[in-house]
Amino acid sequence: MMEHIPVLLEPVMAFLHVEEGGVFVDCTTGTGGHSQAILRGGADLLIGFDLDIEQLVVAQRKLLKTGGRFILVKSNYAFVDRVVKVNVDGVLIDAGVSTYQMEESRGFSFRKGGVLDMRFNRETGEKAVEFINRTDVEELAEVLKNYGDLKHPYGIARRIKENKIRDVEELTGILRRTFRREKAHKEIAKVFQALRIKVNRELENLSNGVKGAYRILKRGGRLVVITYHSGEERVVLKTASDMGFNMLTKKPLRPDKKEFEKNPRSRSAKLRAFEK
Numbered sequence: 494m495m496e497h498i499p500v501l502l503e504p505v506m507a508f509l510h511v512e513e514g515g516v517f518v519d520c521t522t523g524t525g526g527h528s529q530a531i532l533r534g535g536a537d538l539l540i541g542f543d544l545d546i547e548q549l550v551v552a553q554r555k556l557l558k559t560g561g562r563f564i565l566v567k568s569n570y571a572f573v574d575r576v577v578k579v580n581v582d583g584v585l586i587d588a589g590v591s592t593y594q595m596e597e598s599r600g601f602s603f604r605k606g607g608v609l610d611m612r613f614n615r616e617t618g619e620k621a622v623e624f625i626n627r628t629d630v631e632e633l634a635e636v637l638k639n640y641g642d643l644k645h646p647y648g649i650a651r652r653i654k655e656n657k658i659r660d661v662e663e664l665t666g667i668l669r670r671t672f673r674r675e676k677a678h679k680e681i682a683k684v685f686q687a688l689r690i691k692v693n694r695e696l697e698n699l700s701n702g703v704k705g706a707y708r709i710l711k712r713g714g715r716l717v718v719i720t721y722h723s724g725e726e727r728v729v730l731k732t733a734s735d736m737g738f739n740m741l742t743k744k745p746l747r748p749d750k751k752e753f754e755k756n757p758r759s760r761s762a763k764l765r766a767f768e769k
């Protein structure tokens with residue numbers, strides 16, 4: 494497996510202040526890039542969540558090498574305050590899909606082919622392909638509009654619903670015939686993003702995760718959130734403000750050119766930090 498650099502690692506570490514020790518929660522452990530840095534940086538205990546057991550298996554192997562103390566939990570971070578019953582010093586949410594998941598044939602990427610699944614947790618819930626074939630044009634168009642920022646959602650939804658979709662290749666084929674050639678890749682990626690957000694209820698989880706983080710943080714504790722599109726950002730800003738978080742980043746922090754050349758997925762990343 495290729496080693497990936499965790500997104501915006503430097504500001505994550507600067508805002509979390511792990512060098513002072515304490516308990517930290519990584520809501521989206523993935524393969525453990527940020528978690529590893531948090532443990533190496535001086536955390537006394539790291540509690541790592543992920544819905545995807547395969548990510549946690551890789552993370553565990555990596556974190557064992559740090560010699561630090563950690564607990565991995567296969568759970569939705571929306572329930573972070575039901576699982577973590579101690580006050581913590583810092584919480585990290587690095588939302589969305591990991592580079593590893595994008596590289597697998599699980600439906601996250603139109604480039605990889607295979608089953609149109611898209612669930613982070615493959616033990617429960619509806620696959621993207623089941624959603625597409627069950628829903629109607631109106632609902633599908635709403636999903637494309639709200640989670641993919643697509644310009645002509647009804648037209649696209651109608652084209653998709655004219656067919657019975659079985660896998661990534663079939664959906665991609667229809668979309669290639671729908672979009673103008675020069676724009677096709679970008680627009681197809683947006684359709685895939687919208688379906689993934691719907692299938693995993695990502696915005697609802699994000700809102701509950703920010704609320705849960707507030708409840709488990711000590712006074713003065715920090716929440717760092719990395720988002721990848723405008724819908725996520727809106728949810729984070731609104732929920733954090735409703736909860737009474739103090740925002741530490743007036744403008745979101747973005748990766749520099751050097752970082753996104755090394756890791757193209759970081760291109761749209763925006764980091765916000767909050768204090769309780």
Ligand SMILES: C[S@@+](CC[C@H](N)C(=O)[O-])C[C@H]1O[C@@H](n2cnc3c(N)ncnc32)[C@H](O)[C@@H]1O
Nearest residue numbers: 499521523524525526527543544569570587591
């Ligand atoms: C962008 S990746 C995190 C990468 C990680 N920061 C690293 O350094 O390797 C997001 C991860 O969050 C997980 N995830 C997404 N939504 C989740 C949720 N509601 N609860 C728990 N994990 C979730 C995904 O399975 C994925 O592994």
